[in-house]
Amino acid sequence: MSASYVQIDPKDNIIVAITPLEKGLKTQVAGKEVVLKEDIKQKHKYALNNFEVGDQIYMYGVLIGKATKPIQEGCAITIDNVKHASAAFQDTKEAYSWSAPDVSKFEGRTFNGYHREDGKVGTANYWLVIPLTFCENRNVDVLEGALSEKLGYQTKKDFAVNTDALIEQYKAGASNDAILNTPIITTKEEMTKNRLFPNVDGIKFLKHDGGCGGIRQDSEVLCQLLAGYIANPNVAGATIFSLGCQNAQISMLQNAIKAIAPNNTKPVHYLEQQQSSSERALIEEAVKHTFLGLVEANKLERKPAPLSKLVLGLECGGSDGFSGISANPALGYASDLLVGLGGSPVLAEFPELNGVEQELINRCKTEEDAKKFSGLMRAYSAAAVAVGSGFENNPSPGNIKDGLITDAMKSAGAAKKGGTSPVVEVLDYAEQVTKPGLNLLCTPGNDVESTTGLVGSGCNVVVFTTGLGTPTGNPVAPVLKMSSNTNLYERMNDIIDINAGTVITGEDTIESMGEKILDHIIKVASGEVPSKAVLHGNNDFIPWKRGVSL
Template identity: 90%
Template structure:
């Protein structure tokens, strides 16, 4: 994109400013000269032609808004002169054809992963500690304090303090100088090298505020989500804490696990506090059984696996005006490559598919899935309206400041993450990915809730595009952050893994960037490169509550 402005689709009647454009600048689009009548900020848009009140406005080739006051050609498109509008859609699908991309560069490639007995392959090897209700969060904290640092796993800081060494010196009668000269700081890198179980990537503690007090359906959904985490190929086994009287009963979790895989062959140890002799006895049992589970998990090593074992979560957050023309379509091309290789990309965030529903419906392989998607979108939209909101309120202040002024505009760019391939399966929240090809998963637009849902449905790696920057990660699945612009990549390099800003500068095409993304995914999936979120210990986990609190 060497020009300083671009028309994304021939149908578009608004133009994106790649660089800040000054009033009086002459632009040429489709052979027509337009003189800008005001300054246009970078990433924002200006009118290609005059608009009267009520005129439809198109971007990415789809309806994204309507004029609410007259707009002259060359004037800025803002929240003051445009309101949200999106195209109508129906549950019947139109004919759709797809040409798969050339995957010759990736044929025969493998990644080194952890093979599970059910045929899935993990990109990590973790042990989970899960409370079935928030009442057990304290016991989870106690277990974390007893195990994490001692076994060489991450702390909340970049180093650990070995106070035990000072205690030993004191008890041995050491002098003041000897105590002062005793090394007590261990870096994260040193802790990793000295792990008791080198083949176990970590123990993760999934604390939450659910499991009781809400509607029964929320507890059932929570158990399905937790079952998805236990069955995720990145997990070796789990320790479960139950109080005993909560809505989310042990049996409910066991039934959810049976529904996913009745032959699940992973160690899961259940502890119920109200049946225990004491809290001390409960913790003692939890520590010992978790330790034994880690011994077994440590016997698993990375082995080569075909790329069709990758289940790739497609996520975005903190989007800007470049997200839909660099990072998202580049990730979409990587998604298409993975589909052609037999893998399973998963597109989520249903509020951010508002305005492109018909395109998605047309891409569904079956009438059943097109109808399911139609029903989920209608129900979700109605639920938002019922509480006094709506999809049109989706753009955040940060989105708007950086040029995404309507939900349909934001959605049309966000949907680019899903590439162009057919939709092989439509899933409601917590349903599991079982088919290769592009899957759709109903999640909210909230970044962490959506990422949490993607992993709960089986994603073993996630790529998260952003234009503004976000530290979001996940306890068990590596989340790769990709910037839409080079400025963000350079400014927040400590949390960003990949830079798609080279598409804006013209150094990369969408296709070449997509290939770079897939290559980086393979390296992270193999354990050769750690994602920034993993390095920083970003273990974000927020289950989606769809009901009220009782």
């Protein structure tokens, strides 16, 4: 890209500043000379022509706002002179054709994954410990304390403290100097080497604040989400804690598992505290069942699998003015490559598809899915309005500061993650991915809630684009963070996996960057390269509550 400013689409009447632009600069766009009348910040936009109040403003070729004040050409586009506006959409689709990109570089490629009996393939191998209600979170903590460090799994810190060594020294009558010179710190690397079960990547504890209170539908959806986590190919089995009297009953979870995985053979152990003789007995039983589950899970080894077994979550958060022109379209190209190889990318965050609905409706392969998508979008928008908000309130202060001043502008860039392939199925929250090709999944725009939903619907790896930086991860699926700009990559290299800023500087094209992304996904899916979120233990898990609290 390497230019100092760019028009993204020929229809656009605002121009993006790739570098800071000074007042007085003469710019040439689409055969027209525009002299800047003020400084334009990097990632922000300036007017290509004069706007009167109410005039429509376009970026990415779609309506993203309307002028609230007269704006002269060469002046900055800001929240003070533009308000959110998005195009209307119909429930019916128009004709759409698509040509898959050249996938010859990846034909025959495989990744080494964990093959499950249902035909799915995991990119990791975890055991889950799940409370059905927040009342059981303490017991989950006790189980974590009893198992994680002892079995050589990552703690919430970069190291573990071996206090037992000091106790042994004391009992042996060691001197103070001997105790002071006793090594008691175990690093992550040492813990990994000392794992009792080398083929099990970890035990994940999915604590949450749901399962009771709220409305019954929240507990039903929670059980559907948890069933999706148990069915996820990255999971070997689960230990379930129930209090007994909560809304989210064991039977509700069992029915949810049967609905999405009727032939499930994964071990799931249910423990109900109100039926147990004591808390001590409950914990003892949980530890023993979990230990034996790990013994079985450890028997599974990584084996080659076709790339068609990848279910790729497409996520963004902390977006900036470059996200829609570097990281997101590059991920979109990787998504198209995966579709061409028979895989299943999943585009979520419905509030961030506002303004591009008609394009996605047109891309739906069936009228049924087109109507389902439009219905979900209208219902979501109405629900936001009902509580005194709306999609126009979606951009965060960080988004606005870095150039994304309306929801439609943010959405048009965010939707680029989905590439250009047809939509094979539209899914509501917690519904499962079953078809190869691009899927749309209804989730919030909130980073963690959306990522939680993607993995609950079957994603075995997630790529998360960001322009501002975020440590977000997931307990079950590796989350790869990709920066939209090189400055962010260099500043936060400890949490960013891939740098798409090379698209901005001209070192990469969208296509070459997309190929690099897919290549990195394959390495992570094979266990060759860990994601930064996994290394740091970012196990963020927030189920989406859609109702009021009762």
